[in-house]
Amino acid sequence: MGSNTTEKALSMLRFLPRVCLSNIRPHPNSRIRDKRGRGQHGGDKHGCGNKGSGQRQNYMRLGYETGNNPFYLRFPHEPYYQRHHLRREYPPVSLLQLLKFIELNRIDHTKPIDLVSVVNTGLYKLLPDQRQYGIQLTDEGADVFNLKINIEVQYATEVVIAAIEKAGGVITTAYYDQHSLQCMLNTKKFFERGVPIPKRMMPPPDAIEYYSDPAKRGYLADPDKISEERLVLAQKYGYSLPEIEKDPSYDMLTERKDPRQIFYGLHPGWVVNLRDKAILKPQDEELLKYYAN
């Protein structure tokens, strides 16, 4: 491949002299020779015309429109919508709605809940094309929330985290990039494409700090520090922290996805065949290396 030529180049470089001004030249045709025209077509007025500011080289400034308000001054700078096309949105789901979903058997609370479970109820719509990146859990219904659940959302405030932990549950905030979101929104359609499950990408630079913060229960945060933060929140909001390690469903509550995983129980790189009820796994070394990266 390219390794041969690079090796050859590097071996040549060992014997060539050091780069200095005398042995480099500019890119061909990058410098235009400023030559004053001579002869019938290039001579006489040398392209400057007759009289006026043009021949006298006394030009008007760039943008000047001979007195009227120039285009570059007509419109003042009003940066109200600066970067609006880059801002992420998180359509909300309240704790009350979540409670209703669970009590009406739309979501199974004995299994870990994530974006896929909420979207599969059919009552929550997420549009990644409109820069919507996931679920935001709001605090309406925090006073009546009493179910032990393991939930993974994309954003949650302190009050919401306190309400869920008070009931004995576990909440995690995780990031899914747009490509992963498209796979999660209609999982049946995605599997029917016969494409390997992609790996989830890391959050963008302005979100990494949020998802590595134990106080926000980020999926990239240290679980030991999260345990400490649980006590801090319990002390702040005035409830005794339930001991989850003594809970019979401790394994279900602490079930977590790997940062590169999109679906529970499915690894990136696998191809799910729904018709034959089979999973195809990659065998090639390079593919395995790529998906384990």
Added chain:
Amino acid sequence: MSNLCKNFTKIITQVATNRLYSSSYKSAISLDSLYPTSSLKLATPKKPPNEGQDKFTGYIPIEELDITYSRSSGPGGQNVNKVNTKVEVRFNISSASWINDDLKSKLLEKYKNKITKEGFIIFRSDVTRSQHLNLADCLEKIRSSVRSCVVVEQEPSDETAEKLRRRFERATRERLALKRTRSQVKSNRQTPLVNL
């Protein structure tokens, strides 16, 4: 197509249903490679000890507090009439295990206006519309009152005390002098008693 088949030769015909949520996948950025020294398990930490240089760490055992909810006052229509957002927290200072004894006497003295005959100190809050936030506010009030007892006020040095005394005396002298001049002005407006 054949390339694809070559790469995906291993086929599993039946998915194991007993381990539906297996965590066997580990990428390069999994938690055990990000935090190698961590236990990676969620646990309930014990309360921090009250002894040592921190007389009060801020830890309050919530079970020992008596919390009651009631309806708040003020405007708000049907919502304020129905929702129990006001929080009242009370506890007995003498039997509180989480406050040091030297702090207890200071608390009893400093907050005697909040203490009942039986020795229960009461903290109330209805500042927000949410019960949880009001409870948090009550706890914050408790913590700040205990911390204010921990802080020892420094007495001023002899020089500073002397300075303050001289300032106070000068201010008193000026005030009385001003009073005397005003009084003289007022009496000058009256007709004199003896008409000579």
